[in-house]
Amino acid sequence: MTGQWWREGVFYQVYVPSFQDGDGDGFGDLWGVERRLDYIAALGVTAIWLSPVYASPLLDFGYDVSGYTEVGAPFGDLAVFDQLVRGAHDRGLRVVLDYVPQHTSSEHPWFRDALSGRDGAHRDWYIWHDPKPDGGPPNNWASAFGGSSWTFHEPTGQYYYHAHLPEQPSLNWRNPDVQQAMFDVMRFWLDRGVDGFRVDAVWRLIKDAQLRDNPMDDGGESFEIGGAAAHTTVRQVQKYTADQPELPGLLARMHTVTEEYDDRMLMGELHLKLERVAALGGRGLDLAMNFSLIDTPWNGLDLANLIQRYYAALPPGSHPNWVLSNHDRSRLASRIGPERVPGALALLLTLKGTPTLYYGDELGLPDAPVDGAHARDCAELRAPGLGLGRDPQRMPMPWREKPARAGFTPDDVESWLPIPSWAGRFSVESQELSPRSVLCLVKELLMLRRELAVLRRGDITVLSAHPDHLAYLRGDGEDAVLVAVNLSERHQSIAFSGTGRALWSSHATAGERDQQAGAIDLAPFEARLLAVT
Incomplete structure (x- = not known):
């Protein structure tokens, strides 16, 4: 491709x-x-x-x-x-x-150089700022891993910013040199x-x-x-x-x-x-x-x-x-x-x-x-x-x-x-030894996706939505696939227009797939794909 x-x-x-x-x-x-x-x-x-x-x-x-x-x-x-x-x-x-x-990591050579002093070649490759008058961090920014996102570096008297761990100092992407290096x-x-x-x-x-x-x-x-x-x-x-x-x-x-x-x-x-x-x-x-x-x-x-x-x-x-x-x-x-x-x-x-x-x-x-x-x-x-x-x-x-x-x-x-x-x-x-295993079902779905252009390129229209089920149509006209999923432990019946030829089911074997018209009946938690005409 x-x-x-x-x-x-x-x-x-x-x-x-x-x-x-x-x-x-x-x-x-x-x-x-x-x-x-x-x-x-x-x-x-x-x-x-x-x-x-x-x-x-x-x-x-x-x-x-x-x-x-x-x-x-x-x-x-x-x-x-x-x-x-x-x-x-x-x-x-x-x-x-x-x-x-x-x-980067705090062990990256760029950051090690940044720690060497305020005039280090890579100092401005990271985000540094002076403390507040009370000695605290420059602002309230929080780290994704908890606590402040600022760590004080005592030898140079400034805080550096890290969106994640203190050992993951954030790069200063406002610096053109950083952009060039990362590109x-x-x-x-x-x-x-x-x-x-x-x-x-x-x-x-x-x-x-x-x-x-x-x-x-x-x-x-x-x-x-x-x-x-x-x-x-x-x-x-x-x-x-x-x-x-x-x-x-x-x-x-x-x-x-x-x-x-x-x-x-x-x-x-x-x-x-x-x-x-x-x-x-x-x-x-x-x-x-x-x-x-x-x-x-x-x-x-x-x-x-x-x-x-x-x-x-x-x-x-x-x-x-x-x-x-x-x-x-x-x-x-x-x-x-x-x-x-x-x-x-x-x-x-x-x-x-x-x-x-x-x-x-x-x-x-x-x-x-x-x-x-x-x-x-x-x-x-x-x-x-x-x-x-x-x-x-x-x-x-x-x-x-x-x-x-x-x-x-x-x-x-x-x-x-x-x-x-x-x-x-x-x-x-x-x-691999069980035809209805999750692995085999995924392989079948991916094969259908490769074989049917409508599953890769077709438009999508939601046909039926209910707390217990969802159905939508991929494509339109003569080339369409109906996808219906039972989200509940109860049988569901979903109406649709036209005739459907079963392509795939999470429950039924190949020999049990048949033609359906007007409605699709789903077993508990079943998902099914129909070619609709």
């Missing part, structure tokens, strides 16, 4: 530390991803989105970068990265790399053959030049990422630390870097109000990531309202995106219940737009609780016992049914996060 391939593609998010251990140390790496390329290709997705694999102290498992043009030793090296890209391309897969431009980072990886970037924390890239205080949240919709540790101590509307007026122009300049290469793309992480996410699509970002499905109540009325609201907000030229899970939020099966997972995945893969599938969701994996002794995530370590840690949704991928480590790492090696005893029941090995 060429020419804006992401418009019809499907992204598969690989959280590298948890996908496959390739060198036997209990931690996922690029050797492991390369080993599983055939599995990813067989799913039927278009592109692999790799979590950060740069040099890093791993306080935030790659999102604290100490070297942008290096592969961190726990992940591999540049040679295996290049080999992985070649292997993916040979299988028709694109490779998208997580790009972390908002901050060169993009070119380094584009020259190595990556097909684009998922831009981390892009909504935070520019901060208010006057450093004005953020207003306190009044209980309404906040710009802050849901579930972040900041919510336990302070809730702020991110008025001056997110989505500043300069952001669209900066994104447009970032996009000109990808335009120097053929067929590359930018996908941006945006935790903003839905209408603002929609508006930023096409303004420097090829895909503005839409996380609204994660927080929407799982009933047909709320889902229909969300779908219609989102499409109505998209400006001309902006392409829709849908996300159901990721490495920051509780897994799909744990949020809505395992019985609803097939229907939810049917929605993800048939709504108009580009879906992003989180590794393990194709298995219906739930969260895996992690006790304090085994906690690894910085959000949990900074606020123990509050349930803010992201370890549960990062459980190592279960590949095999019987081994103690489920095929993720050798049985005599302790995995970086615990693998529960029940993991084998969800394993790839066990599900």
Whole structure:
């Protein structure tokens, strides 16, 4: 697929530390991803989105970068990265790399130089400010991981800003030298053959030049990422630390870097109000990531309202995106219940737009609780016992049914996060043998998506919305597909015009699919696709 391939593609998010251990140390790496390329290709997705694999102290498992043009030793090296890209391309897969431009690690050479003194060459590459007269931080800005986002550096007598951990100082994107250096980072990886970037924390890239205080949240919709540790101590509307007026122009300049290469793309992480996410699509970002499905109540009325609201907000030229899970939020099966997972995945893969599938969701994996002794995530370590840690949704991928480590790492090696005893029941090995497993259902849906242009390009019309069900039509005229999902434990009947030929069901086998006219009857929690004439 060429020419804006992401418009019809499907992204598969690989959280590298948890996908496959390739060198036997209990931690996922690029050797492991390369080993599983055939599995990813067989799913039927278009592109692999790799979590950060740069040099890093791993306080935030790659999102604290100490070297942008290096592969961190726990992940591999540049040679295996290049080999992985070649292997993916040979299988028709694109490779998208997580790009972390908002901050570096405090161990990055740029920040170490910035600490050397106020006249350091890289001092203005970060955001520094004098204390208030009482010695306190310059303003009230809060960190996403709790507490103030300002840390005092006593040797130079100033505070530096960090939107996340103190060990993740934020870059000053108002400095043209920072922009040039970070654009060169993009070119380094584009020259190595990556097909684009998922831009981390892009909504935070520019901060208010006057450093004005953020207003306190009044209980309404906040710009802050849901579930972040900041919510336990302070809730702020991110008025001056997110989505500043300069952001669209900066994104447009970032996009000109990808335009120097053929067929590359930018996908941006945006935790903003839905209408603002929609508006930023096409303004420097090829895909503005839409996380609204994660927080929407799982009933047909709320889902229909969300779908219609989102499409109505998209400006001309902006392409829709849908996300159901990721490495920051509780897994799909744990949020809505395992019985609803097939229907939810049917929605993800048939709504108009580009879906992003989180590794393990194709298995219906739930969260895996992690006790304090085994906690690894910085959000949990900074606020123990509050349930803010992201370890549960990062459980190592279960590949095999019987081994103690489920095929993720050798049985005599302790995995970086615990693998529960029940993991084998969800394993790839066990599900490949079951025609009605979540894995097989996802493969069938992705095959239909490839075969039917209407599922990739067709318009969408909501036909029926009820607390217990949702139905919509993709396309119109002679080429249309009806998608119907029962969200309840009761049978549902949904009326529609015309005749429908069954294409797929989460419940029925191929021999049980038949012609239907006038109404579609759904078993509890069933999802079904009909070709409608």
